[in-house]
Amino acid sequence: MSNKTQSSASSKCVRVCQNRACKKQGAAKVLAAFKASVVPGATVTATGCLGQCGNGPMVLVLPDRVWYSGVRPHEVPMVVEQHLLDGQEVKKIL
DSSP: OHHHHHHHHHTOEEEEEOSHHHHHTTHHHHHHHHHHSOOTTOEEEEESOOSOTTSOSOEEEETTTEEEOSOOGGGHHHIIIIIIITOOOOGGGO
């Protein structure tokens, strides 16, 4: 399992929108929570508008092209554990 975990996380990029609408909804705290959750090989970056204004804070996981909307800081560990480490989408915030 650890090989799967290592390879699945190693190619992931988590983009957290930091544009005006998402920032008003707490995107800075979501970004900070992702950065505090170190996942070996996965990168976390702030990004401009992801084109989903009103659904934020928005998080995009690449290369999976999985969108999470309305993400709250307390939900970040779920995304890290279930998606980045186990390869399972977190359905309640898709």
